[in-house]
Amino acid sequence: MAEREIRIGNAERDAAIKALDEHLSAGRLDLDEYGERYAKATVARTQSDLSELFVDLPAEQAATTAPVAPRRERHRGYETRRYEVRRFGAAFAGVSPFVALGLFFATGMWFWFLLVPISAKLVYAGRRGHGWC
Numbered sequence: 853m854a855e856r857e858i859r860i861g862n863a864e865r866d867a868a869i870k871a872l873d874e875h876l877s878a879g880r881l882d883l884d885e886y887g888e889r890y891a892k893a894t895v896a897r898t899q900s901d902l903s904e905l906f907v908d909l910p911a912e913q914a915a916t917t918a919p920v921a922p923r924r925e926r927h928r929g930y931e932t933r934r935y936e937v938r939r940f941g942a943a944f945a946g947v948s949p950f951v952a953l954g955l956f957f958a959t960g961m962w963f964w965f966l967l968v969p970i971s972a973k974l975v976y977a978g979r980r981g982h983g984w985c
Contacts, residue, residue, distance in 0.1 A: 857898035868893045868902045875909055887939065945975045 869890060876886045889905045896902045948971040955964040 857900055859897060860899055860902065864899070864902060865893055865896060868896070868905065871906065880909055883942070942975055945971045948972075 872881065872886060872889055872893060875881045876883075881889070892905055893902060896905075948968050952964045952967045955967075956962065
């Protein structure tokens, strides 16, 4: 008889996401890898779904089975939308210098270049809870 997979709950998903955050902060993951693993962690259903996210990372950082304080329930789609907003924001921050340059030449007004640091602040400061994304 095949061994049954152990299902996980929000506490295990949150612990895995916290561990991914630590790996990102330590420089073990780049933003694309983090985004992919984050998305997989939010929809994980079993312990093995989470374990495969940490196969190539140091084991002492991957505390995926330790329970954490329960957070309020969230709809699974919320996390997916949040990830999509981050990806769109990162893409916008990347093209904002070109948009600012085009608007500068079209209007002749210098203040369009303020779009570059403002977009970067809105997108990347959100990684630590200070931005909008």
